[in-house]
Amino acid sequence: MALDRWIALILLGVCLAYGYAAWFTMDAGLAPFMRRAPIWPSTFPKVLSILGVIATLFILLGIEKGGVKEAEIDYRRLGEYRLGQAVLLLALMVAYALCLRPLGFLISTSAFLILGAFILGERKLYVMIPIALIAALSVWYLVHGVLGIYMRPLPGFLGG
Amino acid sequence: MLEGLLIGLQTAFSVQNLLMVIGGCLIGTFIGMLPGLGPMSIIAIMIPVAISLGDPSAALILLAGVYYGAIFGGSTSSILLNAPGVAGTVASSFDGYPMARQGKAGKALTIAAIASFAGGTVGAILLMVFAPALSSVALLFHSAEYFALMVVGLSAIAAFAGTGQVAKALIMTVLGLIMATVGEGALFNLPRFTMGVMDLQSGFGFITLAMAMFALPEALFLVLKPKDMKGSEGDIKDLRISRSEAKAIAPVIGRQSIQGFFIGVLPGAGATIASFLGYAVERNIAPKHEQDEFGKGSIKGLAAPETANNAACTGSFVPLLTLGIPGSGTTAILLGALIALNVTPGPRLMLDEPQIFWAVIMSMFIGNLVLLILNLPLIPYIAKILAVPRNYLIPFILFFTLMGAYIGQNNATELLLLVGFGICATALKFADYPLAPLLIGFILGGMMEDNFSRSMQLYDGIAFIWERPMTLALLVIAAILIILPSYRNRRARARARGVAEGD
Numbered sequence A: 001m002a003l004d005r006w007i008a009l010i011l012l013g014v015c016l017a018y019g020y021a022a023w024f025t026m027d028a029g030l031a032p033f034m035r036r037a038p039i040w041p042s043t044f045p046k047v048l049s050i051l052g053v054i055a056t057l058f059i060l061l062g063i064e065k066g067g068v069k070e071a072e073i074d075y076r077r078l079g080e081y082r083l084g085q086a087v088l089l090l091a092l093m094v095a096y097a098l099c100l101r102p103l104g105f106l107i108s109t110s111a112f113l114i115l116g117a118f119i120l121g122e123r124k125l126y127v128m129i130p131i132a133l134i135a136a137l138s139v140w141y142l143v144h145g146v147l148g149i150y151m152r153p154l155p156g157f158l159g160g
Numbered sequence B: 001m002l003e004g005l006l007i008g009l010q011t012a013f014s015v016q017n018l019l020m021v022i023g024g025c026l027i028g029t030f031i032g033m034l035p036g037l038g039p040m041s042i043i044a045i046m047i048p049v050a051i052s053l054g055d056p057s058a059a060l061i062l063l064a065g066v067y068y069g070a071i072f073g074g075s076t077s078s079i080l081l082n083a084p085g086v087a088g089t090v091a092s093s094f095d096g097y098p099m100a101r102q103g104k105a106g107k108a109l110t111i112a113a114i115a116s117f118a119g120g121t122v123g124a125i126l127l128m129v130f131a132p133a134l135s136s137v138a139l140l141f142h143s144a145e146y147f148a149l150m151v152v153g154l155s156a157i158a159a160f161a162g163t164g165q166v167a168k169a170l171i172m173t174v175l176g177l178i179m180a181t182v183g184e185g186a187l188f189n190l191p192r193f194t195m196g197v198m199d200l201q202s203g204f205g206f207i208t209l210a211m212a213m214f215a216l217p218e219a220l221f222l223v224l225k226p227k228d229m230k231g232s233e234g235d236i237k238d239l240r241i242s243r244s245e246a247k248a249i250a251p252v253i254g255r256q257s258i259q260g261f262f263i264g265v266l267p268g269a270g271a272t273i274a275s276f277l278g279y280a281v282e283r284n285i286a287p288k289h290e291q292d293e294f295g296k297g298s299i300k301g302l303a304a305p306e307t308a309n310n311a312a313c314t315g316s317f318v319p320l321l322t323l324g325i326p327g328s329g330t331t332a333i334l335l336g337a338l339i340a341l342n343v344t345p346g347p348r349l350m351l352d353e354p355q356i357f358w359a360v361i362m363s364m365f366i367g368n369l370v371l372l373i374l375n376l377p378l379i380p381y382i383a384k385i386l387a388v389p390r391n392y393l394i395p396f397i398l399f400f401t402l403m404g405a406y407i408g409q410n411n412a413t414e415l416l417l418l419v420g421f422g423i424c425a426t427a428l429k430f431a432d433y434p435l436a437p438l439l440i441g442f443i444l445g446g447m448m449e450d451n452f453s454r455s456m457q458l459y460d461g462i463a464f465i466w467e468r469p470m471t472l473a474l475l476v477i478a479a480i481l482i483i484l485p486s487y488r489n490r491r492a493r494a495r496a497r498g499v500a501e502g503d
Helices: A002-023 A043-060 A075-080 A084-102 A105-119 A126-147 B003-012 B015-033 B039-053 B055-080 B087-101 B105-138 B143-159 B167-179 B206-224 B243-265 B272-287 B301-316 B319-324 B329-340 B356-386 B389-411 B414-432 B436-459 B469-496
Strands: none
Touching: A002 A043, A002 B167, A002 B414, A043 B167, A043 B272, A043 B319, A043 B436, A084 A105, A084 B389, A084 B414, A126 B389, B003 B015, B003 B055, B003 B356, B003 B469, B015 B039, B015 B055, B015 B356, B039 B206, B039 B301, B039 B329, B039 B389, B055 B329, B055 B356, B087 B105, B087 B143, B087 B243, B087 B272, B087 B301, B105 B243, B105 B301, B105 B356, B143 B319, B143 B436, B143 B469, B167 B436, B167 B469, B206 B329, B206 B389, B206 B414, B206 B436, B243 B272, B243 B301, B243 B319, B243 B414, B272 B301, B272 B414, B301 B319, B319 B329, B319 B356, B319 B414, B329 B436, B389 B414
């Protein structure tokens, strides 16, 4: 089974779970006055769940067949691409999300930019570090000073 | 209209807004040149900046400038490197790149700049004529018709998705609508589908979703498969075009500005379709000896897609500004930004806030002029940005997507959502699912449910569908739009198998 049909299967599951929630769980806690209204909070989701199930079944059963297009990346040969780098970068993004608050903006951002370039194969530390520091500082200034959005610059124990 | 023009001039010619146009065009041109970053990603990245401006006209002017710049920048990299940064400029590389290989890169860029300018300007004039007319019709619409119109818009986007793609586009649209129902609902403000997670109470962030759908997968694709960034290293000289060449491309530009504009107005058909169609049409109507030139460096073959894609960009503003329904991923992002600024585009926009509408139109003229003036002398230098090493570029793109999502909500959970959705979007992209319908569905979902509930309450049930003829007609059109492509596809296949035609 091709990837697009696997995805359709997963989406079918999502639609069914969504539909279950809409049809059977949402109306239980509805206040009596709301029950008299012609439309309930669950009405629209109920319609959507049916539409979603129909559309995914169309793909799953292969009712609409299209010409196979030459994809930019052939997922069947994913191993031949630089998968490791992509996965590492995604992990780095998760790490950044988790560290942003505790470590502060400046440290996590510079670390993110340096490690990102490092993962991609850059080894010139004397270029990477200044660029990352300048970028982190100027973005922090823009966000904090110009846009006026508070972001903790330094970790808590340094008084950030 | 004259009064409106004056209001627009007044607003657009303030120092701040002029700076916005120039800045937007420059940023758009420079980022649009980078392969893999399309106008949608650039606009998504620019949204936090635009929203924090606080002034809706300035924000829209900035984003429109970025949009134009990105399309123009995309053609620069198509011509010089055969690496289109934007899908809408793929057709420009058919003839632009051969020209650059023949040492006529300067001429090709000049033609591209002039064609873009003409396409954008004619498009803006047509927008000025058609938008007020369309919006006075739209004022007759009630909530029931709005609901039906949104259904038509969404099904048109699915229907124009291409052969064999209709069901996929439909799934993505429904998925977008489903995601829009997460969070506090339109009715009674009950939290729905939050699974008890507090951070989902206000729903998914629209910027997060936009970044995850467009910028992140594009960046990941760049990581997975590095594009060949080496191009023709030749000097860029010979910028002038001769009088006979100008004469040859003038009718092409004229035809394609109008055709491109009207293709851009159709929902779902944006700059990409306009440019391919423009190229195909011009090749077919060209004389025989010129037809052979196409694909080998024909100036007509370059002027046609360049004009059409810029005119289509302008055309796609018509449904956004008059009906409040975005026809493309890019205008969907613009709509999201406008709603965040407390402006609801639609037929009332021209009555309630004419300065926004007219300022945008005036800034289109200014933006086109700025692009022409800035880009002609800058062409040799512009190409230099392509030398930024990928090792630095990609971490920065990823960082800007993270920043955009974080600034929007000030919430680290949003970043995890971004990465999660980004991975899902990449998988969807592998399987050739179109991502723009998801975002359009997400943005329209809330409005659609509002209008649906309002008409349900007014008619005390579903009766509005058959009691209002216009609603019924629109819904029938929507159904036809969905069914027709798959029916034709089926017939085409049956014919290919040798089944005899009925007549």
